[in-house]
Amino acid sequence: MAQVVTIPTRPARIAALNDRYRHHAAIRVLRDALRDPELGRVAMVSSFGADSVALLHMIALVDRDTPVLFVDTQMLFPETLAYQQEVAAKLGLTDVRIIRATPAAIAAADPDGDLNQTNPDACCDLRKTVPLNKALQGFDSWITGRKRFQAASRADIDFFEEDPAGPRIKINPLAHWTAQDVADYIVNNNLPRHPLVSQGYPSIGCAPCTSPVQEGEDPRAGRWRGQQKTECGIHFVNGKLQRIQPAEAEPAEAETAAFEPVDGQPVIVRDSGFAADDFTGEILDLESDTNLDEANVNFREAELIRIAFPSFTDGRGFTIARRLRMAGYKGRLRAHGHVIADQFPMARRSGFDEVEIDADLARRQPWELWKRSSEVAPSYLTRLGRQA
Ligand code: SF4
Structure with missing residues (x-):
């Protein structure tokens, strides 16, 4: 048998x-x-x-x-x-x-x-x-x-x-x-x-x-902060892939909600909200591949330095900003080009004061998205314990 x-x-x-x-x-x-x-x-x-x-x-x-x-x-x-x-x-x-x-x-x-x-x-x-x-x-x-x-x-x-x-x-x-x-x-x-x-x-x-985590928080609290999402789908919870909708965005502040982007005019994003470009002086423009060691420019004299982001996956501008701040640059630093709301924390950590976007992006990514990001990531000045 x-x-x-x-x-x-x-x-x-x-x-x-x-x-x-x-x-x-x-x-x-x-x-x-x-x-x-x-x-x-x-x-x-x-x-x-x-x-x-x-x-x-x-x-x-x-x-x-x-x-x-x-x-x-x-x-x-x-x-x-x-x-x-x-x-x-x-x-x-x-x-x-x-x-x-x-x-x-x-x-x-x-x-x-x-x-x-x-x-x-x-x-x-x-x-x-x-x-x-x-x-x-x-x-x-x-x-x-x-x-x-x-x-x-x-x-x-x-x-x-x-x-x-x-x-x-x-x-x-x-x-x-x-x-x-x-x-x-x-x-x-x-x-x-x-x-x-x-x-x-x-x-x-x-x-x-991903955002930084405060003392006492769950180590993964900075992942998808402000949303109920906890896993990326590679891992499952209790054998089930979680499908949870993002939390509702917070309402915009009244004064920012009143700001209307105008086609062809830049929109400046700061911690305080969206604004029209109020800078009338001379701007020093740097490309994302600028080599600060080789560029023959006195950066310290510039009132506003604007660094280009040709693509949101190109992070070289963040490095340039960090290096300028580490070298003691105290003027205004502006990121411009393809920067999205969730990169606002990284821009602030890197030393940028503001981001310049076009009207179309400002409509697609309204201020509440940028605000939510700015709230979970303190600026580089705050992190250094200095007055912003
Ligand atoms: S960028 Fe996209 S792939 Fe990466 S964690 Fe966020 S939602 Fe997931």
Whole structure:
């Protein structure tokens, strides 16, 4: 008589894996997961964010040829892109794969790059979930850096869990680590920290959707601040993808609401609201690729310096502004070109006093969007404890 072999279901396999590794340390879970035939072909997915370097370091110790998938939404902070290169080189990771939405998909669904304003779930789907799911198709399991302490929505995660987005298993070696464990590991192994951590970002995502976190707040409170959205769609909560509409925008202040953009005339955005351009002096214009070390100009004398942003994904203007402020420039700094409302916090942090936009953008992105951004990110003067 033939013997009947019962193949365990995926939930049963996951329960058995959690049982088997219950008392294991993170590095052991990681090492065994990369060799366990039950988990098949394994990739790591990393945002190269605030804590990522700890797990990336472990991966490099166990097998530096492990595929590491990095989703570049093309909305990331320039600091994240530079940090990704630095960490990969330092750890000797040999197979970092940059995952992006196709230009055709972006052109079709988000040609102006402002989908994050109108429908952040759709934006995350377009720029993260869809490209990542495509990249994961050759794998049976994937490693994440998720931890229980990060947010209430992650309080129950275990080492192994089902991936509701596909027939794969998610591996969370750091699930039980605390924030202190991560910090200790990074210090003890002398690993580089993401530069934005020291600027109040314990969790770092895309620039338009990430703001600094105040003391005592949930570490992920700065992600999609002011909205009920908590996850990007790569991760699910209690097995369900959350589909929550953005919170209602706050009403505009009366005086700003009264401001009417006029076609052909610039609109100036400041902390106080929209205004017409009142500057009548001489403007020093800098391009986004200006090399301050080589430009033969006395910047200190300029009353107003205007820095061009040819595209919202081009962050070089922020760097120029920071360098001017660090060099002691006290005059007025203005960003102009393709700057959107969610970049207002970064503009203020970088030292800009104001942003110049055209009437069309001012109508599409009214003052309440800029105001909400300015409220969660103090200006560079406030951060330095000086009078704005
Ligand atoms: S985090 Fe924001 S900008 Fe990034 S993909 Fe999601 S909605 Fe878009």
